[in-house]
Amino acid sequence: MLTLVLGGAASGKSACAESLVLKTGLPRYYLATMQVWDAECAARVEKHRKMRAQKQFETLECPLHLDRLALPGRGTVLLEDLGNLVANELYSPGGAGKHTAEAVLAGLERLAAGCDDLIVVSNEVFSGGADYAGGTDQYLLALAQVNNAFAARADNVCRVVCGLPVYYKGGEKL
Known part of the structure; x- marks a missing residue:
């Protein structure tokens, strides 16, 4: 089953996605896309690794x-998340x-x-209504292409607003 969970910054999309995973059986894999650039990033990654390990990820x-x-397996x-992955692929x-x-x-x-x-x-992209400088438009277009194509293929598409999941396609059937 394929599920896309969208949302703005601090919308609760990550917590929603984790709660969906916890309803499934084991094994559980957390695929992290953040590049570690410095000690601060490394500390953040380690903190999140420990939190996920408690949830058997x-x-x-x-x-x-x-x-x-x-x-x-x-x-x-x-x-x-896809935003990090797209940025990494585009700019690295x-x-x-x-x-x-x-x-x-x-x-x-x-x-x-x-x-x-x-x-x-x-x-979520293109909901801010602002003009962006430089290569930001290229990033937003690439992420929108990926979001749209994956949403078309997905069984479930959920947008999280203020911690509340709203399903546009499918539903919570994991």
């Missing part, structure tokens, strides 16, 4: 090249660059084929 790091990831995967040396949307979608297809349930967290 095995954490896998994948800041780039999702299509190359090999899961240790079948189970439920929580990918946190060795990333997909202008082919970011295609690369991320190919990685999601491969990941979905290797697990029982895939729950993906992403940021």
